[in-house]
Amino acid sequence: MTVLSIILQSILGLGFLMFGFMKFGSKQMVDEFGRYGYPGGFRIFTGLVEVIGAVLVISGIWNDKLAAWGGLFIVGTMLGAIFTHIKIKDSVSKMMMPIVLLILGLIVLLINFDSLL
Template sequence: MSIITVILQILLGGFFIMTGTKIASGKMADEFKRFGFPSFFNILTGSFEIIGAIGMIVGIWVPIIAVLAGILLGGTMLIAALTLIFIAKDPFKKSVPAIVLCVISVLVIFLNL
């Protein structure tokens, strides 16, 4: 495994632990209401991000876990970007962070195969 792969996994793991915790705690509940999603989506999405983050870190030693975490996080970020564009009708630039995180997650998948 290359040092770049490890760095990407640590960055994704750290980022998603922070955002997943914030989402699961309900601090972003207004954003989910704005999308028209029920309140349990806070816990569901936050849990996906926390599980994916842990998977990214564990995946440093067990690459298949990083692949599975990349699928979970990449899919979550793809849905987030599409939600911002099509449901919330936000400008495209607001979805760029989610798209970048999706691409990095997919990159980690391929680097661990």
């Protein structure tokens, strides 16, 4: 485990904890998921997946396999976010955060990929 990996996993994990918990009750997230055409239950499900991914990535500081699984959760979630933005014809600027988070999640996954095999 490199220092860069620890820093990346910490930032990604803390960010996804925040994003995940926002999905549970933030008025902004309620409005956004309504704009996307998704039901409230999907917003809660997405929040749970993000929190689980965050916990796995943070726990992955001590266990490479957990980091890989967390990266996989984050990559899947961000692919869904990007496809949602494409579906509703959002501008590329609205997709930048999910794209950056997808790349960071991929880096964590690739750094720890061998532990999945």
